[in-house]
Amino acid sequence: MKKLGRFLGLLLIVVALAATMGALVPRPLWRSAAATPAAARHILVLKNPIHTDIAIPVDDAVRQRFRFLVDAGIPADSPEVRYIVFGWGGRAFYLETPTWSELKAVPVMKALTIDASVMHVDVAGDIAESRPDVAGFDIGEEHFTALLDFIDASFQQGPKGPILVPDAAYSRFDGFYEAKGHFNALVGCNIWTAAALRTAGLRTGWWNPLPVSLGLSMRLYN
Template identity: 80%
Template sequence: MKKLGRFLGVLLIAVALAVTLGTLVPRPLWQTAVDKSATRHILVLKNPIHTDIAIPLDDSVRQRFHFLVEAGIPADIPEVRYIVFGWGGRAFYLETPTWSELKAVPVMKALTLDASVMHVYVAGDIVEPHPDVAGFDIGDDQFAALLDFIQASFQQGPDGPIHIPNAAYSKFDGFFEANGHFNALVGCNTWTAAALRTAGLRTGWWNPLPVSLGWSLKLYNR
């Protein structure tokens, strides 16, 4: 038992050190030249374990993601101001709509290896400033690169992105099969960080938690 306790203690210290270094070491190491026009305002939304990216809706975004309406997500109604995208583990996402429904198997898959899905929902006005909302201004080229990254995250079938039927939390969201595999090291927040880097933002080198991603975004994107 003592050996197990020491092992767990060392493991916790190693994880804490990795998270700290992953936050303090920027990625990319050096700031590259970016478009300073800053014509687009995107949002990063967080809860204690997960982050999403909110994309402001206009005609070009609506056209690019037209398949959402075909899947029953009402991205075409006038009240919609944002389409919100998140990537995550298939079992945990689909089988845990609320914390009260937490089960052992989805948690084990999330910690080991799981298939991935894209969760998409639409939103009206999102209040800023807010502790769970971070806004960033980027240029048109960076915005286009971000949309390309998000679109490439959807697994494609013969007719486009593969919608998962009867898998939604409300009438305003839905799930699609995604590319890549989910685990404790490469999870939803590392996907968000990678997406933001394509938009010219800097993150920490490894950000598995919303809090570490938020800190690194504040540190390197002033």
Template identity: 70%
Template sequence: MRKIWRSLATLVAAVLLAAALGTLVPRPLWPAAMAEGEGTRRILVLKNPIHTDIAVPLDDGVRRRFAFLAGAGLPMDAPGARYIVFGWGGRAFYLETPTWSQLKAAPALKALTLDASVMHVDVAGTIKEPHSDVSGFDIDEAHFAALLDYIAASFRQGPNGPMVVENAGYSTYDRFYEAGGHFNALVGCNTWTAAGLRVAGIRTGWWNPLPVSLWWSMGLYN
């Protein structure tokens, strides 16, 4: 029994050390040179206790780029629409856990082991800044275009383009789509967000499995 507890303690210590190093070691190690036209586009990172999303401002170009979302009924042309909010996550957990009160054992277990993935897309109005759960970054047009490419590539393609998950969603303002890659405890929604931010020229920690570690690293290096 002592050996089991010792092994568990060692495992916990290793995970905590990895998480600390993942926050404190920047990625990339050296900041990129400032680009021409810095600050022409403002993107937002949104968080809750376990999940992060990337919000991009809506304009005609973004609407054209993600026109398939309107085809699935997402109200991108609604008068109050200001942002499209994108998140990547585990299929079972995302679809079956709209609120914490609806948490079930099977989706949670899949999220910790291995699960298929989905993209969650939402339309938002004005998002308040400053706010403890919102972090904003001003990036140039080239990095903004690269971020849109990264997001678009996260949707799994079928014969007719991105594949909407039928009869899934939390409200009339959001949709789920099949996504590329697999979700697990090491490669999850927050590592997807962090990778997108790096594509956009924003430094993060080396490994950010939790919103709190991503938030700390964004504050440290940007």
């Protein structure tokens, strides 16, 4: 047992060092002035202790592009909606853990090993950027389109478009869709967020498994 404890302690230290180095080494390593056009859109990154989402400001074109949300009952076309919020994550953990009090062993084990993935989509009104769990970034129009393409491409497609997960939601304003890719502890939700942000022309750390490391790299390099 002592050997196992020492091994687990050493493993945690190695993971912590890797996450720290992953945040401090930028990706891409450098960015030329030509890669930073005049800002046209303001996106938000929302976080909790283990997960990040991207909030996309809505206009008529964005609402039309994600019209399938309205068809599924998510009120993305409501005039009160200012953002559509997208996140990618492990299917079991996402669907079975709406709150921390409902944490179960099986979803946690799947998250630590390998799991199918889903996209979670929610809507929001005005979001106060002064909150510590919110960070805003300006991107150009071309990068905004690239970000929408990245998000769109993360949905699995069926004969009628993105595949809704039936009877799966936290409220009447959100929903889940089958997603591309597999989730595990090394390639998790925050890795997806970081890849999306790089598509939008921003810089992240090289490997950001946790919101705290992703947030640190975003503050350092953008």
